[in-house]
Amino acid sequence: MKWFDYSAPESVSGAISALAAHPRARILAGGTDLLVQMRAGRKETDFIVDVKRIPELNEIRYDSDGLTVGASAPCYRLYAHADVAARYPSLARLAALIGGTQIQGRASIGGNLCNAAPSADAVPLLIALGARCRIAGQAGEREVVVEEFCTAPGVNVLGPGEFLVSLLIPPPAPGSGAHYERFIPRNEMDIAVAGAGASVVLEDGHFRSARIALASVAPTPLFVREAGDALAGKPVNEESINEAANLARDAARPISDMRAPAEYRRRLCAVLTRRALTRAIEEARGNR
Amino acid sequence: MSTQEYAVLGTRPVRHDGADKVTGRAIYGADIHLAGLLQGAILRSPHAHARIVRIDTRRAEALPGVKAVVTAADLAVSQDRIVDLGEGDTPLSYLRGNVLASGKVLYKGHAVAAVAAASLHVAEEAASLIDVEYEPLPCVLTTLDAMREDAPILHDGLRTTEFGEKTGRVSNVAEHFRHELGDVSAGFAEADVVVEHEFRTATVHQGYIEPHTATVLWNNDGRILVWCSTQGAFVVRDVTACILDVPVSRVKVTPLEIGGGFGGKIPVYLEPVAALLSKKSGRPVKITMTRRDVFEGTGPTPGSVIRVKMGARKDGRIVAAQAWMAYEAGAYPGAMVGPGAMCVFAAYDIANVVVDGFDVVVNKPSTAAYRAPGATNAAFATESVVDELAEKLGLDPLEFRLKNAAREGTRRADGPKYPRIGCVEVIEAMKNHPHYSAPLEGPNRGRGVAIGFWFNAGLPSSCTLSVNADGSVNLVEGSTDIGGTRTSVAMQAAEVLGIGAEDVRPEVADTDSVGFTAVTGGSRVTFATGWAAYEAAQDVVRQMKERAAKLWETDAASVTLDHGVFRSGDRSMTFRDLAARLGETGGPVTGRGAVNPRSAGGSFSGCIADVQVDPETGKVDVLRFTAVQDAGKAIHPAYVEGQMQGGSAQGIGWALNEEYHMSPDGAMQNASLLDYRMPTALDLPMIDTVIVEVPNPIHPFGVRGVGEANIVPPPATLANAIYHATGVRLRSLPMNPPAVAEAIWSKEG
Numbered sequence A: 001m002k003w004f005d006y007s008a009p010e011s012v013s014g015a016i017s018a019l020a021a022h023p024r025a026r027i028l029a030g031g032t033d034l035l036v037q038m039r040a041g042r043k044e045t046d047f048i049v050d051v052k053r054i055p056e057l058n059e060i061r062y063d064s065d066g067l068t069v070g071a072s073a074p075c076y077r078l079y080a081h082a083d084v085a086a087r088y089p090s091l092a093r094l095a096a097l098i099g100g101t102q103i104q105g106r107a108s109i110g111g112n113l114c115n116a117a118p119s120a121d122a123v124p125l126l127i128a129l130g131a132r133c134r135i136a137g138q139a140g141e142r143e144v145v146v147e148e149f150c151t152a153p154g155v156n157v158l159g160p161g162e163f164l165v166s167l168l169i170p171p172p173a174p175g176s177g178a179h180y181e182r183f184i185p186r187n188e189m190d191i192a193v194a195g196a197g198a199s200v201v202l203e204d205g206h207f208r209s210a211r212i213a214l215a216s217v218a219p220t221p222l223f224v225r226e227a228g229d230a231l232a233g234k235p236v237n238e239e240s241i242n243e244a245a246n247l248a249r250d251a252a253r254p255i256s257d258m259r260a261p262a263e264y265r266r267r268l269c270a271v272l273t274r275r276a277l278t279r280a281i282e283e284a285r286g287n288r
Numbered sequence B: 001m002s003t004q005e006y007a008v009l010g011t012r013p014v015r016h017d018g019a020d021k022v023t024g025r026a027i028y029g030a031d032i033h034l035a036g037l038l039q040g041a042i043l044r045s046p047h048a049h050a051r052i053v054r055i056d057t058r059r060a061e062a063l064p065g066v067k068a069v070v071t072a073a074d075l076a077v078s079q080d081r082i083v084d085l086g087e088g089d090t091p092l093s094y095l096r097g098n099v100l101a102s103g104k105v106l107y108k109g110h111a112v113a114a115v116a117a118a119s120l121h122v123a124e125e126a127a128s129l130i131d132v133e134y135e136p137l138p139c140v141l142t143t144l145d146a147m148r149e150d151a152p153i154l155h156d157g158l159r160t161t162e163f164g165e166k167t168g169r170v171s172n173v174a175e176h177f178r179h180e181l182g183d184v185s186a187g188f189a190e191a192d193v194v195v196e197h198e199f200r201t202a203t204v205h206q207g208y209i210e211p212h213t214a215t216v217l218w219n220n221d222g223r224i225l226v227w228c229s230t231q232g233a234f235v236v237r238d239v240t241a242c243i244l245d246v247p248v249s250r251v252k253v254t255p256l257e258i259g260g261g262f263g264g265k266i267p268v269y270l271e272p273v274a275a276l277l278s279k280k281s282g283r284p285v286k287i288t289m290t291r292r293d294v295f296e297g298t299g300p301t302p303g304s305v306i307r308v309k310m311g312a313r314k315d316g317r318i319v320a321a322q323a324w325m326a327y328e329a330g331a332y333p334g335a336m337v338g339p340g341a342m343c344v345f346a347a348y349d350i351a352n353v354v355v356d357g358f359d360v361v362v363n364k365p366s367t368a369a370y371r372a373p374g375a376t377n378a379a380f381a382t383e384s385v386v387d388e389l390a391e392k393l394g395l396d397p398l399e400f401r402l403k404n405a406a407r408e409g410t411r412r413a414d415g416p417k418y419p420r421i422g423c424v425e426v427i428e429a430m431k432n433h434p435h436y437s438a439p440l441e442g443p444n445r446g447r448g449v450a451i452g453f454w455f456n457a458g459l460p461s462s463c464t465l466s467v468n469a470d471g472s473v474n475l476v477e478g479s480t481d482i483g484g485t486r487t488s489v490a491m492q493a494a495e496v497l498g499i500g501a502e503d504v505r506p507e508v509a510d511t512d513s514v515g516f517t518a519v520t521g522g523s524r525v526t527f528a529t530g531w532a533a534y535e536a537a538q539d540v541v542r543q544m545k546e547r548a549a550k551l552w553e554t555d556a557a558s559v560t561l562d563h564g565v566f567r568s569g570d571r572s573m574t575f576r577d578l579a580a581r582l583g584e585t586g587g588p589v590t591g592r593g594a595v596n597p598r599s600a601g602g603s604f605s606g607c608i609a610d611v612q613v614d615p616e617t618g619k620v621d622v623l624r625f626t627a628v629q630d631a632g633k634a635i636h637p638a639y640v641e642g643q644m645q646g647g648s649a650q651g652i653g654w655a656l657n658e659e660y661h662m663s664p665d666g667a668m669q670n671a672s673l674l675d676y677r678m679p680t681a682l683d684l685p686m687i688d689t690v691i692v693e694v695p696n697p698i699h700p701f702g703v704r705g706v707g708e709a710n711i712v713p714p715p716a717t718l719a720n721a722i723y724h725a726t727g728v729r730l731r732s733l734p735m736n737p738p739a740v741a742e743a744i745w746s747k748e749g
């Protein structure tokens, strides 16, 4: 790792100018991806912009528009937040899933998304929950839905000088539930071999709607719209769940690597989608 | 079983180094800071196999802050010769070639050059400025590929040794040997059931948490001072001296506390390189490896291909066994197939045996010892086959093992006849353990058992004692303490002297301050260094008796020592009181002990495991695990249990997830603790332990080393448990989720 300069602006506009002045700058949230990658020589920079002191990037707020999660708010604050625990239990569980206690003290959901790893655990659930990204830059603000945010491994839609301010998650509908299920060979401290996020809205024993997304089986987190759509109007039973799970499996485009062979990952997609849906349904039934 | 009454042995005193370790005060290798210290960085090969055409260090030397750059050209050129490292002979050219490559690089991660600079960042940048021109060569990564006629050859000068004779054949097979006993064809002809399979095990790393580190000062007076993390200070001294071509007396090695080794901290990597950098720069130089360096640049333990065939009669007697074992040595010969072949059928009394062993070089890091090196691979094969035989014969797997267990007088195929051993007692303890008869309910659950053997090592150890006026005793030893051995050695001295364990202060000394002591390896420290401490304590007792005799004006032969009290007739005096009177009776008392046992009396172990397999993901959860081992005499039972639990944990990791995942061009793809998947605390059940004590007849207290045999059975135990849970037998390690799931899918069709 080589030397670099560091600044910690305290406003969105301060961050915009710091980024404009340093074209090779990198943004630091919790640093649990960035610092590891820099130490390993996988990323280089001459300037770090630490965004943790910017109020908009640190807030967690619930109102009638839904939940706003500042891009650099660390995981432990999410699962400790009363509104998150009460209204988005799947998100609270997810925040407690990433890393261990030490990592959760630093790691942010925004960093997880911006790092754009196909294996990022937060992203399938954010997609399932219908989250949107608020982005700031010299040209002003814009919004992008999470499923369009990652474009390739380690690459996202952010242009030069742009950064993520916050994530917006719509208020939970009555009869809704969600869950993210990942598979790792160990019980902790591992990268998802595959993962499935699912959200459902139930009505009279039927699916009103559902959204399903996968981790680690494509160059980016994968939104499988057809798998969720197939459930709409169907009765809540094993057959519908299996059909959606198979659609998710068929959409997966995994590779073979040191973490697992492709065919294994494909089969896991069906298993994990089924397990995520089952848990989401349980939660939805409790939410009527 | 051990029945003798002891005052100190068998108790559980607080370890002498405990307070420093739990408060963070213990000094490890990387804690060494000397005035003017420079930081070193090593440039490693990006290729698994390549000719080094040219190395140009000028750009690195020109970088401000750089104080020295070295390559193999800086190493002394001297005649090749054989070096005895205590655990085997190695040609000097291999040792030297592994610390800095010359001519060719033989694995990705092979050290090529090194830099010392005022800061680590400058050193790393300078290393990246060294221009090395390589001519890449085809690489070979597995034993079977390396054994083919048309395989790329690693060493042009390596001629196969066949059955002890050098042949003229240049190949990657360094050695092919055979052990034979009886007549196997006749044996198999007698068998009613024969089972034969091929097994594979992946290359795995010991995974010690502390990376290698060395600080060296090449002093103005020509002395070379080394501070490092090692399992053997004297090995570091001798190898460093050899590589640098200086007499051993020029090198002084101070071993610091060690954060794990398991065999991997016996080889020398950094010390000679740091020494050269220090010589060039005139300043002390420290080099500390990164985790990637540890995975790519130090010795893992060999991957292997093992074919085992065993035959048994209907009456449950094993009548013949045959093994073909090819182990990956990595870049230089020495694959631990020798010990593997000695252990492969070591737990059984079999009349007809043939074992063929092949030591094969491949383009991977040069392998090193790992806890019972070679034996775990072998037991995975044998114990899987034994389990299958028992099933075919309709016998309880432990009854079947008991029926065939090795005992006193059993001859192993490699020659030796066993003295009193504890194989039968270990199997009986397994059978009698409540775990073995506990009901195992629920789907996808299964129970497995396996046993294992490790012969342990003797080798030289030295120890001195000096008696203090307050009745305490200072103990100086040369065995670096990895598993609590300061305490287990001190306890043996305390037992002889009749004082408390806490009255003996053990200290691990540098190579100038204690007699030669071989490595902390081969489970030998409590056995051999403990024995040296016993001898040193006897020496003290003899002198103390003379002092008592002098005070009492009697004959020393009439003085006895019992539980710390000297007596002659009706006079008595405690050890402590006598210690206070040494000044007036002739001055200080020091005792010395030096031993060199040629054998060690092996240790047997066994495991029972319950697993649950998720048939949809292939994930194996270990629900319950019991480890049984013969300790001869458990000096400090808590540390024996700790060794058993540690070996079990490592064996479980080896069984389920650990492996070197290599790309086709020979790059390790998971060189981090994230992707090298050792088990975490959350992946392990409580590991229950049962210590069996069948005293070792050759040791004064009956001690058998306990550091290694415990890692031998776990992979086979889990393979057998997975079979009983799922109906599929896995014959390849690791048995990771994809492998288990694929086996289940193919069974289901």
Ligand SMILES: Cc1cc2nc3c(=O)[nH]c(=O)nc-3n(C[C@H](O)[C@H](O)[C@H](O)COP(=O)(O)OP(=O)(O)OC[C@H]3O[C@@H](n4cnc5c(N)ncnc54)[C@H](O)[C@@H]3O)c2cc1C
Residues within 6 Å of the ligand: A026, A027, A028, A029, A030, A031, A032, A033, A034, A035, A036, A051, A071, A072, A097, A098, A099, A100, A103, A106, A107, A108, A109, A110, A111, A112, A113, A114, A115, A119, A120, A121, A122, A158, A162, A163, A164, A165, A189, A190
């Ligand atoms: C021990 C350990 C365990 C882990 N376990 C898990 C796990 O279980 N699951 C999982 O998914 N991940 C895991 N990770 C990875 C990592 O912790 C997560 O991805 C985490 O959410 C990253 O957040 P961060 O705040 O630390 O991001 P940082 O490292 O600060 O940033 C990540 C990337 O995003 C960029 N970035 C950050 N904030 C912004 C922003 N506001 N705008 C634009 N770009 C930005 C950075 O420049 C960087 O490239 C683990 C990491 C470690 C070290």
